[in-house]
Amino acid sequence: MTLVIGDVFTHAHIGLTATISAVIALGVGIWRFQGKRRWLEALVVAVLVGGTVYLWRASANMPQLNNDGIPGFSANDWLAPVVTFVVLSVYADLVPPVNQRRFAQVRAAATIAAFAVNVITI
Incomplete structure (x- = not known):
């Protein structure tokens, strides 16, 4: 399967990049969030x-x-x-997290991961 066609990428390649970013964000969220809703917050x-x-x-x-x-x-x-950073910030404004500090840490890590994954995979 070709992942690059000319100067554009296939949706499969873009989907893989998005999935890797999401999995990293999930892991960081599970690690940093606390309490009963930790998994739900990390999944969101x-x-x-x-x-x-x-x-x-x-x-x-x-x-x-x-x-x-x-x-x-x-x-x-x-x-x-x-x-990614803007969307997570808007989400935090609409649905205030239980722990603002930990959410900010997860948001920062997810933003860095999104950058790194985009540079490395695409």
Whole structure:
């Protein structure tokens, strides 16, 4: 299966990138969140991370944004984690987390993971 067609990526490749980002976010969430709702909170964060990475990369999957402006880094590599951070921040404003500090740690780690995974896998 071809994962790159010209200067754009297949939806399978984008889906793999989003899934890896979500799994990392899930792991960090399970590790950092506490209490009875730990798994639920971690799962919600993972779904949001995977969703934002997939939707951003799929909707912005064009040569102008996929080509590396700086060797090894495209505009999409930089923007996918920004969208992830914004979506997680809006979620935290709408559904305030039990522990703001731990949520901020998970959000930061998920943002860093989204950046790293986008750079490494795409």
